[in-house]
Amino acid sequence: MDKKVAIVGFRMKSAPDLVTTRERLTFELTRGLFDDLGIDRTAVDTTIFSTNDFLDGRTISNVFLDGPAGAYMRDESKVEMDGINALMYAVIRILSGQYSTAMVVALGLTGSQVSPYLHVEYQLSPVYDRQMRLLNELSAAAFQARSYLARYGYSEKLLDEVAAQALSNAAANPNQARKIPGASAEQVASSSPYYEPLRELHCYPPTDGGCAMLLASAERAKELTDKPVWVLGMGQSIETFYLGERDLAKSPSTAQAAQRAYEMAGIRDPKAEIDLAEISALFAHQEPLLAEALGLLEEGKAEEAYRSGDTAISGKMPLNPSGGALGGHPISATGIIRTAEAVRQLRGEAGDNQVGKAEVAVVHGQDGPCAQQNAVLVLGI
């Protein structure tokens, strides 16, 4: 997919508590985006929301947000999954030739107004898992972490090192919610135990946040920005919901989604051709697990990769230079925020988080328990 659809602008915001309403956050993100680009709402051909009805406390919750997003009497719809899926839907609409622009708006107020870990409890099978009363988002993630560590004989210290790197990167990033300057592996290892081997700082923090992003056709993109970032490839894949039928130590659906995206983008050797990755790792173990599935880390070599600094901002394969989802996970918006962070890198606007060479980036988003559904984007300049 050669330079047909571009990301032309975005606005994002995250904090433990934004002290705002869903409507006002939607209004501020979209109004700000239009002002940045010097356009008004009539320049948006279609708006696609990504929000979660359960977390919004009302069904078909986008019906409250079309006004604040400027979509009154316009073309509007919603994806009830991570926002990266809404973004793919936006790309497809532009590729259809019927739309020259598409806006994605994703948000979740899971820091201040609803407890984040609960949503997976309500996602479980009501006639099986829920009745067993053992599974929740944290215990499911702990099973996955344990399986992953055992497969390669990794020490639990790997989790502390992954989290310390992510939290240090997040502390330098003005867009992140969780700020722990100079976070160390020791500090992570002494945070509260949740479900062994996971501790508080291995897990994503309750976060308020959102992102609005405008995509455009090649022709329209040139009118809107001097710094378009191109969508070069994308892919998705889904595994079974039931954890007992999955190989929790690996993510075959991520590998398959990546293969599709790389093929579309003409990438043959991801380790050599990709300059950075923004991965929706909600728990520390998921970052190396998903990076292996994305073909960015060699299987079984995660400990060396983190210890040698290869995965750091200055390393040869920077993973989550933004700090990733351990710095903030406003549920529904996380995949779009990862995309926005990759766009900052590719435009050379990532400040203290900027990696050296940034020409091709891979972005990952997930949905469902233990990354059941995975989506991969390849972006380039």
Added chain:
Amino acid sequence: MEETRVVNATWDISTFKFRIEGFGINNMLKKMKEAKLLGNRCHQCGTVYLPANFYCRKCHIAIHEPAEISDHGEVMSYTIGYADVRGNPLDEPRVSLMVKLDGSDTWIMGAGEDMKPEDVHIGMRVKVKWAEQRVGNLQDMESFIPE
């Protein structure tokens, strides 16, 4: 800007009814009264499912072959819980196991009993502890205990 305010809002959802699949989970629950585990096997690829499923995930065909599964198996993954999902600390650490029972290709979950958290490990052999009074529901399988 005017100050925002947080108010309590409610979303009470009445109890839902769920019809459950006869050949799948309902057969399994009925058999649990006899302290036995009934899964099923795909006649095409041979995958044995427990909890029972009425179709094969991989072949996408309806499956009809029941498969008795042992109540002994191996720990495939585990976690020790120190807090509930709302962040409240538990009185005692809670062992949860994912177990692959002999004869099944899938894993089931259960609480671990009669084992110290520090002794739990992947590959450990365990067996189902059945409830004395079984009624044909998931609580018939009380926990897993060391073999």
